[in-house]
Amino acid sequence: MKPIVETKNLSKWYGNVLGLSDVSLQIEPGIIGILGPNGAGKSTFLKLITGQIKPNIGNVRVKGQPIRNNYHLFSIMGFCPERDFFYEEMTGWKFITSLLKLHHFSQSEVEIRAQKALEIVELVEDKDRVIRSYSRGMRQRLKFAQAIAHDPEIMVLDEPLSGLDPLGRRKIIHLIKSYKGEGRTIIVSSHVLPEIEAMTKRIILIHQGKIFAQGDIHYIRDLIDTHPHIISIKCSDARQLASKFIQQDYVLKVHFSSSNDSLLIETNNRDKLFSLLPSVSIENKIDVDEITSPDDNLQAVFDYLVGK
Amino acid sequence: MNQENTRRFSFFLNSVKNVYSIFLSMGRKAKKTKVFFLFSFLPVVIAFIIKFNQIFSGRGKIQGIYIFSNLIVVFYLQFLILILALFFGTSVASEETEGQTLTYLTTRPIPKSAIVLGKYSAYTTLVILMMSVGVLLSFFILNVDNLGNFSLYKILLRDVIVLGLGIICYTAFFTFIGTFLKKSILVGLVFSFGWENVIQYFPGSTQRFSIIHYLKSLLPAPRTGRFSFLMFRLEPSPTGTAIVMLFLITGIFLGLACLLFSQKEYILED
Amino acid sequence: MTIKEKGYSHWDGEFLARKFPWWPITRYGIKLTFQRKFFKFIFPMSLLPAIFYLAGIYVSERLEDFPFLRGETIQFLQIGPNYFKTYFTQGFMLFIMLMIVIFCGASLISDDLKHNSLQLYFSRPLKKKDYFLGKSAVIVFFLFIITLIPGLVFFIMKLIFSGSLKFFLSYPWLPLSIIGYSFIVTGFFSFYTLFLSSLSKNRRLVAILIFGVYFLSDIVYLIFRREFRSHYVSLVSLRSNLQQVGAHIFGQKAPYDVSWIFSFLVLLGICVVAGFVLKSKVKGVEIVK
Numbered sequence: 001m002k003p004i005v006e007t008k009n010l011s012k013w014y015g016n017v018l019g020l021s022d023v024s025l026q027i028e029p030g031i032i033g034i035l036g037p038n039g040a041g042k043s044t045f046l047k048l049i050t051g052q053i054k055p056n057i058g059n060v061r062v063k064g065q066p067i068r069n070n071y072h073l074f075s076i077m078g079f080c081p082e083r084d085f086f087y088e089e090m091t092g093w094k095f096i097t098s099l100l101k102l103h104h105f106s107q108s109e110v111e112i113r114a115q116k117a118l119e120i121v122e123l124v125e126d127k128d129r130v131i132r133s134y135s136r137g138m139r140q141r142l143k144f145a146q147a148i149a150h151d152p153e154i155m156v157l158d159e160p161l162s163g164l165d166p167l168g169r170r171k172i173i174h175l176i177k178s179y180k181g182e183g184r185t186i187i188v189s190s191h192v193l194p195e196i197e198a199m200t201k202r203i204i205l206i207h208q209g210k211i212f213a214q215g216d217i218h219y220i221r222d223l224i225d226t227h228p229h230i231i232s233i234k235c236s237d238a239r240q241l242a243s244k245f246i247q248q249d250y251v252l253k254v255h256f257s258s259s260n261d262s263l264l265i266e267t268n269n270r271d272k273l274f275s276l277l278p279s280v281s282i283e284n285k286i287d288v289d290e291i292t293s294p295d296d297n298l299q300a301v302f303d304y305l306v307g308k
Numbered sequence: 309m310n311q312e313n314t315r316r317f318s319f320f321l322n323s324v325k326n327v328y329s330i331f332l333s334m335g336r337k338a339k340k341t342k343v344f345f346l347f348s349f350l351p352v353v354i355a356f357i358i359k360f361n362q363i364f365s366g367r368g369k370i371q372g373i374y375i376f377s378n379l380i381v382v383f384y385l386q387f388l389i390l391i392l393a394l395f396f397g398t399s400v401a402s403e404e405t406e407g408q409t410l411t412y413l414t415t416r417p418i419p420k421s422a423i424v425l426g427k428y429s430a431y432t433t434l435v436i437l438m439m440s441v442g443v444l445l446s447f448f449i450l451n452v453d454n455l456g457n458f459s460l461y462k463i464l465l466r467d468v469i470v471l472g473l474g475i476i477c478y479t480a481f482f483t484f485i486g487t488f489l490k491k492s493i494l495v496g497l498v499f500s501f502g503w504e505n506v507i508q509y510f511p512g513s514t515q516r517f518s519i520i521h522y523l524k525s526l527l528p529a530p531r532t533g534r535f536s537f538l539m540f541r542l543e544p545s546p547t548g549t550a551i552v553m554l555f556l557i558t559g560i561f562l563g564l565a566c567l568l569f570s571q572k573e574y575i576l577e578d
Numbered sequence: 579m580t581i582k583e584k585g586y587s588h589w590d591g592e593f594l595a596r597k598f599p600w601w602p603i604t605r606y607g608i609k610l611t612f613q614r615k616f617f618k619f620i621f622p623m624s625l626l627p628a629i630f631y632l633a634g635i636y637v638s639e640r641l642e643d644f645p646f647l648r649g650e651t652i653q654f655l656q657i658g659p660n661y662f663k664t665y666f667t668q669g670f671m672l673f674i675m676l677m678i679v680i681f682c683g684a685s686l687i688s689d690d691l692k693h694n695s696l697q698l699y700f701s702r703p704l705k706k707k708d709y710f711l712g713k714s715a716v717i718v719f720f721l722f723i724i725t726l727i728p729g730l731v732f733f734i735m736k737l738i739f740s741g742s743l744k745f746f747l748s749y750p751w752l753p754l755s756i757i758g759y760s761f762i763v764t765g766f767f768s769f770y771t772l773f774l775s776s777l778s779k780n781r782r783l784v785a786i787l788i789f790g791v792y793f794l795s796d797i798v799y800l801i802f803r804r805e806f807r808s809h810y811v812s813l814v815s816l817r818s819n820l821q822q823v824g825a826h827i828f829g830q831k832a833p834y835d836v837s838w839i840f841s842f843l844v845l846l847g848i849c850v851v852a853g854f855v856l857k858s859k860v861k862g863v864e865i866v867k
Contacts (some may be wrong), residue, residue, distance in 0.1 A: 014575065050415055054573045069570060075417040083576070085408035089338060098330045102416035104322060146412065340783050347790065354798060358805050379801065387797055391790050395783065402782060491616050493785045494680065501793070 009058035019044035033196035036206035078152035117149035327426025355446035372450035396431035397482025421566035603712025628728035667824035683771035700862035729756035773852030
């Protein structure tokens with residue numbers, strides 16, 4: 001399949017700070033998730049492939065054409081920025097119609113498309129309110145609406161789910177997935193693995209400005225599942241709880257706090273541990289106050305992958 | 309090839325037109341426009357007070373048109389159009405980078421130069437409209453007893469044209485400053501109230517390095533006495549040259565602004 | 579597994595108020611101003627008049643070494659209250675103050691409004707009074723550097739250069755005039771700047787308003803002066819009012835034939851109005867209509 005977006009040795013520095021280093025990629029149609037912790041270089045990568053910033057080294061081609069100052073390409077591209085900035089005094093309707101006008105649609109087509117986009121993100125009822133009065137979730141949906149309103153073939157979505165409630169998140173995920181079947185290319189970034197997982201199986205892992213891994217999400221998932229996890233449990237009797245878990249072969253280490261009200265369990269199979277916990281606590285009448293997993297995040301996976 | 313060029317040109321013009329209509333409508337409703345409209349309405353209040361005083365104090369010897377001409381130079385030419393052009397001109401690029409809304413415009417199928425030209429035209433229109441309302445009302449108030457004198461309308465037309473040219477030229481210059489510098493307002497203030505003022509006091513060709521020189525060249529030399537110090541040492545350029553120079557300055561700075569805006573990388577900061 | 583209910587509990591501790599809760603705001607404001615590239619250039623320039631006047635004090639004590647000085651220059655170098663008044667109230671000095679407040683004050687409140695950070699301030703043990711005090715102290719800091727400090731330095735240096743207390747005994751009230759006028763001019767510019775800064779979220783608009791309103795008042799005065807032929811129109815000019823009050827404080831002849839009280843009342847009126855506007859504009863919660 002012919003790549004839609006192609007980057008060669010893409011590198012970007014902000015003064016002395018490295019934004020992105022030597023990224024060579026070929027992105028084909030479908031949904032691709034850009035995954036990485038905060039500050040990894042995801043937004044820099046997306047800004048480079050939309051031509052908003054210039055690479056120091058390397059180049060970007062979209063559909064075989066260079067992106068920088070090639071404004072024609074934006075008739076088939078939609079971009080949802082990460083930052084929460086708007087023309088605050090405009091209404092939601094005015095914002096969408098104004099940006100659609102810049103696509104050279106006729107007035108009637110502008111209105112039809114704006115109405116459709118606002119319906120998709122469920123903002124029709126609030127379309128006549130000024131943007132500065134919108135909630136965080138509404139603003140996020142409006143940003144998404146402007147990126148899809150002109151029905152682009154390539155969508156670049158920078159953290160499109162941040163600030164959305166679970167329902168809104170599900171809806172947008174569902175929507176993004178529906179585009180896949182239409183042969184579009186959707187590049188979506190996030191630092192939350194389950195969000196990306198819900199949309200696609202193809203991911204690119206970015207860490208410290210470099211492509212760390214690329215391919216199927218199952219590979220990453222397996223790494224998360226098999227690498228040792230630390231689970232912290234606050235409960236009424238930490239030692240009794242520990243005695244039940246220590247017999248399990250997937251529990252590698254147990255640490256106690258001095259006050260005997262919490263314990264840290266290191267395991268290489270957290271799913272099994274979590275499924276056992278309720279029965280153990282009920283049978284032994286141990287009150288569990290809090291369960292946290294200090295390293296259950298992407299950073300921990302990255303740390304594990306880089307061998308920290 | 310020719311057809312292709314025509315198509316491209318019409319696409320470009322259409323892009324400029326679209327940007328123009330968006331920002332004209334947005335600018336019309338913006339709070340900043342209302343603030344500056346109040347500013348530009350002040351000469352009307354001044355004119356009203358002066359006329360009121362003339363009528364009731366019985367000291368109506370000074371002709372309304374004379375006071376009007378002074379108002380044009382002192383208030384409009386040397387102050388208001390500079391302030392308006394400075395704010396709206398620098399806004400063309402600065403408000404997009406400061407407000408971090410630039411992304412919405414640069415990810416549309418329009419040339420970046422169309423963004424500059426469209427916004428410049430929209431803001432220039434707004435400023436000219438704001439200025440014209442104040443000028444017309446002050447003219448009518450100050451000359452209320454002499455409105456049948458048609459020669460006065462010639463003066464009014466000339467003054468409006470000169471101020472319009474001033475706005476077009478200064479806004480183009482400040483548009484360039486706004487695309488070029490991050491802290492454009494302070495540089496603009498130094499230029500407007502430093503350079504443009506000081507240079508008028510220099511003899512010879514020096515004053516030709518200012519925009520105000522060409523604007524003042526289009527106005528008649530002032531009588532000695534009141535306000536004459538404001539035109540001190542004016543060695544005017546011929547009318548034709550002044551008009552050509554004003555358009556040339558406008559063209560050069562707009563061209564530079566378009567070029568810079570298209571090539572410059574704007575890193576939007578947190 | 580039971581989940582324990584967690585609710586809010588009242589805090590019964592003692593509230594330990596900081597002695598100067600406004601100080602972090604001031605410190606940050608000063609630091610931020612010094613970080614501006616352009617300011618690093620403008621600020622030393624603003625000290626040039628002070629250096630010039632200080633050199634004048636030195637020369638005044640060694641006039642015999644400068645035989646080429648004549649007439650008006652010699653008169654100017656007769657150090658007395660008039661010398662101090664000229665430094666403090668000359669149009670150029672007021673212009674410099676204006677530029678300094680544009681740099682350090684335009685964004686003081688407007689940036690807080692833009693970034694919705696007022697609620698962050700007021701979610702801390704900080705009263706509105708402390709907020710205003712912290713913000714105005716930034717302006718006070720920079721204006722004192724070009725008013726109060728040079729004024730007192732001139733006075734001390736005059737005593738040192740002359741090697742006697744004669745100057746002090748002739749004008750014992752002069753240090754009080756320096757302090758008094760520095761407080762008035764700084765207080766006025768603080769209210770004026772914070773007031774305009776609270777009117778908009780747009781820093782550029784505020785900068786233009788600070789500059790524009792000041793000059794606009796002067797232009798209106800220029801236009802009215804000839805028309806009305808009355809010194810009372812000087813009351814519309816901010817510059818004239820500051821000069822009028824300054825002349826009185828330094829015991830010099832007023833530039834306009836108007837009682838300095840009127841000028842003082844105009845300045846005070848502006849500060850009072852500014853205070854009211856500031857109080858209503860700066861709120862912890864913004865209600866969006």
